[in-house]
Amino acid sequence: GAVVSQHPSRVICKSGTSVKIECRSLDFQATTMFWYRQFPKQSLMLMATSNEGSKATYEQGVEKDKFLINHASLTLSTLTVTSAHPEDSSFYICSAKVGTGESNEQFFGPGTRLTVL
Amino acid sequence: GQNIDQPTEMTATEGAIVQINCTYQTSGFNGLFWYQQHAGEAPTFLSYNVLDGLEEKGRFSSFLSRSKGYSYLLLKELQMKDSASYLCAAMDSNYQLIWGAGTKLIIKP
Numbered sequence: 001g002a003v004v005s006q007h008p009s010r011v012i013c014k015s016g017t018s019v020k021i022e023c024r025s026l027d028f029q030a031t032t033m034f035w036y037r038q039f040p041k042q043s044l045m046l047m048a049t050s051n052e053g054s055k056a057t058y059e060q061g062v063e064k065d066k067f068l069i070n071h072a073s074l075t076l077s078t079l080t081v082t083s084a085h086p087e088d089s090s091f092y093i094c095s096a097k098v099g100t101g102e103s104n105e106q107f108f109g110p111g112t113r114l115t116v117l
Numbered sequence: 118g119q120n121i122d123q124p125t126e127m128t129a130t131e132g133a134i135v136q137i138n139c140t141y142q143t144s145g146f147n148g149l150f151w152y153q154q155h156a157g158e159a160p161t162f163l164s165y166n167v168l169d170g171l172e173e174k175g176r177f178s179s180f181l182s183r184s185k186g187y188s189y190l191l192l193k194e195l196q197m198k199d200s201a202s203y204l205c206a207a208m209d210s211n212y213q214l215i216w217g218a219g220t221k222l223i224i225k226p
Contacts (some may be wrong), residue, residue: 034214036215042218043204043216043217043218043219044160044204044215044216045216046213049213066156090140091157093159093160097212105150105165106162106214107162108152108159108160108161108162110158110159111157111158111159113157
């Protein structure tokens with residue numbers, strides 16, 4: 001299957017700093033990438049959908065100015081958590097979809113655990 | 118609204134069979150996915166159903182009834198490594214995944 005990588009796998013930062021998380025599709029071109037957040041013992045929560053070359057579509061309740069998403073190429077999307085606070089501590093997971101619409105499977109990255117002190 | 122329901126937790130015995138049910142309500146439907154997620158890791162794909170019926174893949178099988186908005190994941194010959202959360206997700210008309218909260222499966226020796 002297709003491989004998606006994320007970097008870093010873990011990050012610890014101080015409150016008020018910004019953190020960038022990279023999501024790369026290694027052996028395929030991803031027209032669409034998704035960013036999820038998962039709090040302990042809860043399911044995945046979709047934060048935003050990112051299409052290459054266009055602005056991300058954010059889910060209701062997700063602050064676009066706080067969670068900056070850049071999908072600059074067909075193999076790379078980045079999520080920047082700006083002015084991070086302890087409540088932003090979570091497991092952030094990206095996934096990538098091959099092709100458009102009718103190609104259904106999403107391939108997940110290994111996730112990034114963010115801890116904000 | 119869109120909704121996915123699945124049990125919060127199930128317990129089963131090593132070597133046995135367990136069935137995890139999922140009911141869904143979505144705006145349009147483009148298939149039902151099952152993912153496995155071990156603690157602290159990202160989900161991994163198990164199965165995809167878009168037509169009614171049973172899809173078998175080794176020890177795991179998945180069933181779908183579109184008319185009933187119902188799916189189940191069947192795990193046979195349970196192994197300790199199957200202890201994980203199992204996530205049900207339905208794809209809506211916009212090809213977005215609507216996720217269930219996951220079923221934590223505990224396997225006992």
